[in-house]
Amino acid sequence: MIYYRYPVEKIGITSDYGYRNGILHAGLDLGWFDYQGENIYSIGSGEVIEKGFTSSQGNYVVIKHNDRDTSRYMHLKSSSVVNIGDIVSMGTLLGYMGTTGNSNGVHLHIEIKRDNEYIDPKSILYVYNDQIVGENTKVNYTLLYYDPVLVSPVVRDEELDQIIINASDLIIRKGPGTSFNKYTEFAKQNAIYNYYEVVENEGYLWYKIGEEAYVALVDNSLTVLDKKEENDNIENYKFEYTALETGNYKIKLNKGEKLIIL
Ligand SMILES: [Zn+2]
Numbered sequence: 001m002i003y004y005r006y007p008v009e010k011i012g013i014t015s016d017y018g019y020r021n022g023i024l025h026a027g028l029d030l031g032w033f034d035y036q037g038e039n040i041y042s043i044g045s046g047e048v049i050e051k052g053f054t055s056s057q058g059n060y061v062v063i064k065h066n067d068r069d070t071s072r073y074m075h076l077k078s079s080s081v082v083n084i085g086d087i088v089s090m091g092t093l094l095g096y097m098g099t100t101g102n103s104n105g106v107h108l109h110i111e112i113k114r115d116n117e118y119i120d121p122k123s124i125l126y127v128y129n130d131q132i133v134g135e136n137t138k139v140n141y142t143l144l145y146y147d148p149v150l151v152s153p154v155v156r157d158e159e160l161d162q163i164i165i166n167a168s169d170l171i172i173r174k175g176p177g178t179s180f181n182k183y184t185e186f187a188k189q190n191a192i193y194n195y196y197e198v199v200e201n202e203g204y205l206w207y208k209i210g211e212e213a214y215v216a217l218v219d220n221s222l223t224v225l226d227k228k229e230e231n232d233n234i235e236n237y238k239f240e241y242t243a244l245e246t247g248n249y250k251i252k253l254n255k256g257e258k259l260i261i262l
Pocket residue numbers: 015025027028029109110
């Protein structure tokens with residue numbers, strides 16, 4: 001799973017991906033009232049495979065991220081600052097926002113293809129913590145937010161329910177089930193985590209180790225370290241009887257009374 005990052009710092013959607021009067025707007029328009037040559041960054045790592053200028057795209061640049069995904073950035077103010085063959089990372093500066101080509105205002109038109117088909121950029125772009133989303137965009141669009149839960153290992157505490165992660169490939173998921181997105185690639189092996197809840201789902205026991213963070217007990221992936229039971233305080237009991245001989249005893253309990261046998 002790659003969490004592609006929106007290519008601008010201030011995210012405002014001015015035109016959505018999708019069909020208009022039978023014509024596909026194959027990308028997402030990102031605009032902001034005071035956009036003026038803002039930085040455009042690569043949404044993920046990859047290689048620059050194309051750049052240039054056409055009358056419709058204006059200055060543009062294309063990044064190939066892997067065998068499936070490419071991203072195309074259009075209407076740049078000037079020629080992209082990267083060159084064909086360059087290797088880029090998520091967040092590498094590609095150029096500056098402009099209004100070259102078929103454009104009527106400073107904005108970025110970004111197109112993403114997966115397996116050679118256009119896809120809605122909103123379906124794979126994530127807003128990171130340090131990015132800003134415009135109010136109208138928040139109201140009108142559902143964006144994905146990259147908000148990894150950082151669940152940290154702890155030390156052994158006998159007062160708490162804890163687990164040891166034995167497996168090296170145990171995935172931390174957002175919920176109790178494999179259909180939930182994973183948050184991190186893997187939990188840390190040989191580390192201790194507190195757990196707060198155990199849920200059964202899809203035939204596995206899922207241990208909740210943080211807010212929206214679950215790991216499954218698969219084979220011997222986990223060792224459960226239950227907390228030490230607190231010794232009950234006998235002095236508070238209203239009733240105590242020590243059997244002098246083995247036998248059957250009849251006990252009458254009044255409403256609200258509790259029978260505790262040790
Ligand atoms: Zn557009």
